[in-house]
Amino acid sequence: MTKPMLKGNAVVGQAGGPTAVINQSLVGVIQEVQKYDHITHLLGARHGIKGILQNEYIDLKRQPTEMLELVACTPASALGSTRYKPKDDDFERIVDSFRRNDVRYFFYIGGNDSAEAAQIINKMAQDRRYDLRVIHIPKTIDNDLLVTDHCPGYGSAAKFVASAFIGDNLDNRALPGVKINILMGREAGFITAASILARQREDDGPHLIYVPERPFTVEKFIRDVHEVLDRFGRCLVAVSEGIRDEKGVLWTQKIVEEMGKRGGSNHIVEKDSFGHVQLSGTGVLADYLAGVAKIELSQVRREARVRADTYGYLQRSFPAWSEVDAWEARLVGQMAVSYSLDTDQDGSVALVRLPGTSYACGTHLVPLEAVAPATEPKTKKLPDEYIAPEGNYINDQFLVYVGPLVGNLPKAGWFEQVTPGRPYGARR
Amino acid sequence: MTKPMLKGNAVVGQAGGPTAVINQSLVGVIQEVQKYDHITHLLGARHGIKGILQNEYIDLKRQPTEMLELVACTPASALGSTRYKPKDDDFERIVDSFRRNDVRYFFYIGGNDSAEAAQIINKMAQDRRYDLRVIHIPKTIDNDLLVTDHCPGYGSAAKFVASAFIGDNLDNRALPGVKINILMGREAGFITAASILARQREDDGPHLIYVPERPFTVEKFIRDVHEVLDRFGRCLVAVSEGIRDEKGVLWTQKIVEEMGKRGGSNHIVEKDSFGHVQLSGTGVLADYLAGVAKIELSQVRREARVRADTYGYLQRSFPAWSEVDAWEARLVGQMAVSYSLDTDQDGSVALVRLPGTSYACGTHLVPLEAVAPATEPKTKKLPDEYIAPEGNYINDQFLVYVGPLVGNLPKAGWFEQVTPGRPYGARR
Numbered sequence: 028m029t030k031p032m033l034k035g036n037a038v039v040g041q042a043g044g045p046t047a048v049i050n051q052s053l054v055g056v057i058q059e060v061q062k063y064d065h066i067t068h069l070l071g072a073r074h075g076i077k078g079i080l081q082n083e084y085i086d087l088k089r090q091p092t093e094m095l096e097l098v099a100c101t102p103a104s105a106l107g108s109t110r111y112k113p114k115d116d117d118f119e120r121i122v123d124s125f126r127r128n129d130v131r132y133f134f135y136i137g138g139n140d141s142a143e144a145a146q147i148i149n150k151m152a153q154d155r156r157y158d159l160r161v162i163h164i165p166k167t168i169d170n171d172l173l174v175t176d177h178c179p180g181y182g183s184a185a186k187f188v189a190s191a192f193i194g195d196n197l198d199n200r201a202l203p204g205v206k207i208n209i210l211m212g213r214e215a216g217f218i219t220a221a222s223i224l225a226r227q228r229e230d231d232g233p234h235l236i237y238v239p240e241r242p243f244t245v246e247k248f249i250r251d252v253h254e255v256l257d258r259f260g261r262c263l264v265a266v267s268e269g270i271r272d273e274k275g276v277l278w279t280q281k282i283v284e285e286m287g288k289r290g291g292s293n294h295i296v297e298k299d300s301f302g303h304v305q306l307s308g309t310g311v312l313a314d315y316l317a318g319v320a321k322i323e324l325s326q327v328r329r330e331a332r333v334r335a336d337t338y339g340y341l342q343r344s345f346p347a348w349s350e351v352d353a354w355e356a357r358l359v360g361q362m363a364v365s366y367s368l369d370t371d372q373d374g375s376v377a378l379v380r381l382p383g384t385s386y387a388c389g390t391h392l393v394p395l396e397a398v399a400p401a402t403e404p405k406t407k408k409l410p411d412e413y414i415a416p417e418g419n420y421i422n423d424q425f426l427v428y429v430g431p432l433v434g435n436l437p438k439a440g441w442f443e444q445v446t447p448g449r450p451y452g453a454r455r
Numbered sequence: 456m457t458k459p460m461l462k463g464n465a466v467v468g469q470a471g472g473p474t475a476v477i478n479q480s481l482v483g484v485i486q487e488v489q490k491y492d493h494i495t496h497l498l499g500a501r502h503g504i505k506g507i508l509q510n511e512y513i514d515l516k517r518q519p520t521e522m523l524e525l526v527a528c529t530p531a532s533a534l535g536s537t538r539y540k541p542k543d544d545d546f547e548r549i550v551d552s553f554r555r556n557d558v559r560y561f562f563y564i565g566g567n568d569s570a571e572a573a574q575i576i577n578k579m580a581q582d583r584r585y586d587l588r589v590i591h592i593p594k595t596i597d598n599d600l601l602v603t604d605h606c607p608g609y610g611s612a613a614k615f616v617a618s619a620f621i622g623d624n625l626d627n628r629a630l631p632g633v634k635i636n637i638l639m640g641r642e643a644g645f646i647t648a649a650s651i652l653a654r655q656r657e658d659d660g661p662h663l664i665y666v667p668e669r670p671f672t673v674e675k676f677i678r679d680v681h682e683v684l685d686r687f688g689r690c691l692v693a694v695s696e697g698i699r700d701e702k703g704v705l706w707t708q709k710i711v712e713e714m715g716k717r718g719g720s721n722h723i724v725e726k727d728s729f730g731h732v733q734l735s736g737t738g739v740l741a742d743y744l745a746g747v748a749k750i751e752l753s754q755v756r757r758e759a760r761v762r763a764d765t766y767g768y769l770q771r772s773f774p775a776w777s778e779v780d781a782w783e784a785r786l787v788g789q790m791a792v793s794y795s796l797d798t799d800q801d802g803s804v805a806l807v808r809l810p811g812t813s814y815a816c817g818t819h820l821v822p823l824e825a826v827a828p829a830t831e832p833k834t835k836k837l838p839d840e841y842i843a844p845e846g847n848y849i850n851d852q853f854l855v856y857v858g859p860l861v862g863n864l865p866k867a868g869w870f871e872q873v874t875p876g877r878p879y880g881a882r883r
Contacts, residue, residue: 107628191773198771310742442522
């Protein structure tokens with residue numbers, strides 16, 4: 028260590044959309060801080076930046092272990108979260124508040140918006156020569172943060188989606204038809220791609236997977252569905268909420284605008300405080316695709332049973348998780364504290380996959396600018412090599428990436444015996 | 456026994472919407488039949504009545520135990536299901552087919568439509584003096600079958616909903632606002648009512664619960680939401696897909712008709728083959744209620760974050776279950792075979808809750824007419840005593856009914872410490 032260890036208080040906060048394991052990271056921070064004396068108070072900011080601005084904290088350093096372990100296994104941000112985007116003078120107030128409260132460590136659990144906020148706070152403290160260690164702790168179900176191999180929170184969302192598709196595939200096998208599921212992922216297809224983990228038999232769904240990284244056209248979609256129906260007599264489809272047309276316009280936006288023009292409801296989609304179109308929680312894309320598929324398919328086929336669901340917030344809030352994800356979320360919290368003591372570098376904790384045949388991950392500290400850069404791209408997309416050339420499916424090599432993050436999945440049983448003349452569990 | 460034991464083959468089939476534990480009942484039938492010699496072949500009809508009509512069967516009697524146990528723990532009908540409603544001449548063909556295949560036992564796992572089909576087949580066999588034992592085995596996630604204390608399948612759906620609300624309540628606590636979830640239950644509020652199991656703290660959601668048994672008006676809904684927001688600063692709402700207005704018209708139908716009039720999409724809702732309006736899988740009710748709430752609330756409040764989800768098919772297909780439900784589903788399958796041997800009565804297996812302080816259930820055989828009567832009511836509603844007088848909540852005594860059917864639920868942890876002046880976990 029080149030500098031003496033900073034003495035004072037620490038603040039920890041949670042921001043953005045919660046995940047199933049975000050409290051693991053919080054508890055990782057708390058338990059690591061509990062080991063050291065030079066941090067006097069660990070202040071848990073209520074609702075992230077908002078709590079810092081309003082001086083609302085919970086003292087976390089002396090919380091009992093039993094309760095901490097229960098909190099760690101509780102989904103959604105135990106401190107409360109926020110979507111508030113701080114303004115310039117907010118940042119000044121934050122640094123002033125830190126100085127007033129003798130805060131020398133700031134741990135911020137969040138996505139790239141939070142990394143950017145951490146970076147601004149860090150820079151402002153430096154400019155004012157206020158000695159402050161700022162460590163960003165990654166979380167997002169979207170898995171779209173730069174640098175890190177994957178984001179804590181993603182594995183659990185992927186596991187929920189894969190589990191849900193296992194059940195939905197069995198349901199679709201029992202009552203054959205077309206089933207469309209809309210999945211989260213505004214810009215990146217990672218969550219949607221995880222549906223491929225549901226495949227246990229050759230003819231299992233999802234049979235078609237559409238991600239935001241490839242343009243989506245209704246004509247191609249209908250052709251794809253016809254092909255799958257011809258082959259398997261049923262069709263299970265995974266569609267990202269963020270699919271766009273060939274001009275890059277969000278399909279949800281197109282549909283809502285069309286409904287608005289025709290005098291239909293125009294208050295379904297709104298913009299959030301970051302200026303993104305708010306997709307989650309609206310069923311229009313599911314209903315539209317199901318409606319279109321029904322009309323198009325019924326012109327050719329006698330039976331066209333089409334259903335659609337939007338998985339919605341369950342993807343981040345359902346109280347179940349991947350064990351690996353929970354473990355890694357704890358790890359990045361612990362390591363954030365560890366890095367803050369060992370170096371005078373600020374930064375973001377990144378997971379790095381260790382080379383070798385079986386799965387193992389370590390961490391390293393990367394500059395905040397690497398996770399929240401000033402220029403595009405600011406987030407990660409699903410890499411090209413994972414997307415099938417036709418743009419309607421995911422390559423098997425994605426399983427190597429995502430499999431270990433999700434862990435064990437429910438295994439389906441079935442009767443192998445086949446009635447002559449009618450394939451049951453036909454080979455693809 | 457007054458008659459000698461019937462020798463011949465048996466047919467088992469699964470019908471209607473699958474559940475998470477419907478294969479437990481199937482495996483219960485198979486394992487019980489495996490004990491006896493007088494049933495030569497146990498024929499599993501592929502897709503229920505359809506398989507019987509098309510002579511498509513899987514021979515189930517000699518399936519290995521290990522595989523059966525895996526199938527038992529697999530959601531959705533392993534034999535395939537059907538929504539096909541048999542016509543008069545179909546029934547004649549079924550009885551002819553049974554005679555041709557020397558089928559003397561028919562076990563049909565399904566809801567009240569299946570009980571009705573079983574009853575018609577039974578009567579027709581009697582009229583033709585063909586000796587046939589017909590036993591209906593109950594399943595439905597809606598829990599709306601007459602006579603039985605509850606339906607196998609319901610406990611697992613209730614557990615999914617309760618678990619989902621536990622997560623969603625935590626999410627709503629982390630990012631406060633109004634969250635509306637639309638739940639299955641076309642006629643009966645049992646599934647929606649199960650959301651109340653999510654309450655662990657006094658201020659936990661769901662804060663409002665609307666079931667089809669009470670008329671729903673937007674005015675009352677908005678008043679209710681305002682009240683909850685005033686009290687808790689957030690509001691989690693459970694709404695049944697089957698809510699109706701004061702004239703008894705389905706809200707989903709009203710909304711779609713209104714959209715149609717205004718030139719919007721009119722292909723979202725369709726009728727299924729039983730003539731019911733098909734609600735599941737359409738997001739219009741969620742989007743409409745969220746849209747209306749946003750507009751109404753924003754006229755009074757500065758912030759009005761409103762989100763809505765439709766849980767959809769996950770309620771019946773998610774690969775997780777209540778242990779009690781799985782056990783009872785196995786039991787009713789086993790008992791169906793047992794009743795078919797011990798008596799010459801045909802009927803439906805009903806669960807009966809045994810009196811006493813702790814939970815235990817037995818079975819008895821009830822006449823098919825009792826489960827599928829010729830006159831209304833043909834299904835069960837959520838009893839009045841479970842619904843709060845205001846029609847917007849569920850009484851605690853429902854917990855006594857539903858609790859044992861669901862079993863253990865994830866437990867949430869939280870920090871008890873309160874920042875002065877700001878209640879965290881305020882008492883209701």
